[in-house]
Amino acid sequence: MQAWLYLTSVATDDDSPVTWWQPDGEPVHGTLQQAAVLTGQRLTLLLPAEIASHHRFEVPPGSGRWLQQAIHSVLEERLLDDPEQLHLARGPLQARRHCRLFALQRQWLEQLLERLASHGLNAERIHIDADCLPDDQPLALRCHHRWLIGGACQQRLALSDQALEELAPLLPDNLQRSQEEPWPLLTRGSAQAIDLRQGAFARRSPSRAPWPALLAILAVVCGAEVAQDLGHRWLLQHNTAQVTEASLALWQQRFPDEPRVIDLARQVQARAQHAGQPLQSLARRLDSLASQWVGSEGGATRIRRLDYQKAQGWTLQVNAPDFATLEHLREALAQQGANVQADSAVLAPDGVSARLKITD
Numbered sequence: 609m610q611a612w613l614y615l616t617s618v619a620t621d622d623d624s625p626v627t628w629w630q631p632d633g634e635p636v637h638g639t640l641q642q643a644a645v646l647t648g649q650r651l652t653l654l655l656p657a658e659i660a661s662h663h664r665f666e667v668p669p670g671s672g673r674w675l676q677q678a679i680h681s682v683l684e685e686r687l688l689d690d691p692e693q694l695h696l697a698r699g700p701l702q703a704r705r706h707c708r709l710f711a712l713q714r715q716w717l718e719q720l721l722e723r724l725a726s727h728g729l730n731a732e733r734i735h736i737d738a739d740c741l742p743d744d745q746p747l748a749l750r751c752h753h754r755w756l757i758g759g760a761c762q763q764r765l766a767l768s769d770q771a772l773e774e775l776a777p778l779l780p781d782n783l784q785r786s787q788e789e790p791w792p793l794l795t796r797g798s799a800q801a802i803d804l805r806q807g808a809f810a811r812r813s814p815s816r817a818p819w820p821a822l823l824a825i826l827a828v829v830c831g832a833e834v835a836q837d838l839g840h841r842w843l844l845q846h847n848t849a850q851v852t853e854a855s856l857a858l859w860q861q862r863f864p865d866e867p868r869v870i871d872l873a874r875q876v877q878a879r880a881q882h883a884g885q886p887l888q889s890l891a892r893r894l895d896s897l898a899s900q901w902v903g904s905e906g907g908a909t910r911i912r913r914l915d916y917q918k919a920q921g922w923t924l925q926v927n928a929p930d931f932a933t934l935e936h937l938r939e940a941l942a943q944q945g946a947n948v949q950a951d952s953a954v955l956a957p958d959g960v961s962a963r964l965k966i967t968d
Contacts, residue, residue: 610630610650610652611630611646611651612630612654613628613729613731614737614794615653615654615655615656615720617656618716621640622639622640624639624640627791628646629795640724644728651731653733654735654798655735655737655804656736656737657739657764657765657766660712662710662738662739663682663683663686663709663711664762665682666705689713691711694712694713694714695711695714695807695808696710697709697802697803697807698710698806710736712804717734717804732805733803734805734809736802738758738766739797741797742793743760746760747760747783748783748784748785749786749790750786751790754768755769755772756790758797760780761783909929911924911926912927912961922965923965924964925963926961927959927961928960929959930960934960937964938964946966948964948965948966950963950964951963951965
């Protein structure tokens with residue numbers, strides 16, 4: 609529930625007079641210690657205008673990010689106190705040139721907030737009472753035996769009866785004096801008043817466990833991991849499909865008589881095994897023939913060279929005692945199922961030299 613706490617004097621002890629009220633209730637007058645009944649409520653704190661000085665001035669054009677330094681330079685000419693020892697609370701720039709601010713002792717405000725905290729009170733917003741008058745007209749409001757000057761006029765003051773009369777020539781001619789109940793007006797005007805909760809006195813958001821942020825980060829990381837896996841899987845499938853398509857096209861080009869492709873890997877393996885069988889079969893037959901031939905009438909025959917080329921088959925360079933022995937060798941190879949052609953058979957000093965071409 610919303611409540612307003614009005615400190616009506618500059619004292620900050622437990623017996624300091626205060627007034628508090630709620631939107632639907634009557635104001636209650638008591639002490640700061642008694643105001644502890646407001647613990648746990650959303651609190652707007654109003655301070656007396658006597659504790660702050662109000663300033664309105666023009667900042668140099670083009671101040672930009674150097675606005676704070678420009679404000680300090682202006683205040684050094686107006687204030688007796690060191691601006692570094694003061695708490696400065698400014699309102700928004702008007703027409704990019706005009707600036708309003710309040711200056712008050714930093715230590716006084718620190719002590720007040722510590723006293724409030726000791727009673728369980730924590731103000732969400734802090735305003736100067738004279739700055740909480742409605743801004744629809746220049747207004748002097750009777751409040752706690754003095755006049756609050758504010759509203760649509762440029763001043764923010766708290767004046768006694770005598771001071772008001774003496775300073776009347778310096779105040780707006782259309783200044784309206786009101787002695788109605790101040791609480792509704794202060795409540796309504798606090799919405800646009802300068803909030804002193806700035807700088808070192810700005811409210812800090814309560815620390816919360818970072819679980820939502822951690823869960824969000826974890827979700828993003830997991831999502832990225834899943835997306836990466838899906839991307840890799842799609843890329844692998846896409847490349848596999850391209851390789852398979854290229855392999856199938858090459859297979860159909862090399863073996864147009866092959867029946868339709870059902871399992872390309874197995875068909876390639878079968879084709880490779882079939883292609884290797886003639887070579888292995890012929891090699892075994894030649895080995896068997898050589899064993900038989902050496903143990904029989906061909907013992908005098910010598911194999912000088914044996915070559916193999918995939919496209920041409922075996923080439924056998926031999927020396928035999930005579931043409932009859934060479935013919936017997938050719939016939940024996942033919943009986944093994946090989947296709948034998950004799951080439952370059954010539955007489956040599958030690959018999960006959962010939963080259964045999966052997967294929968399946």
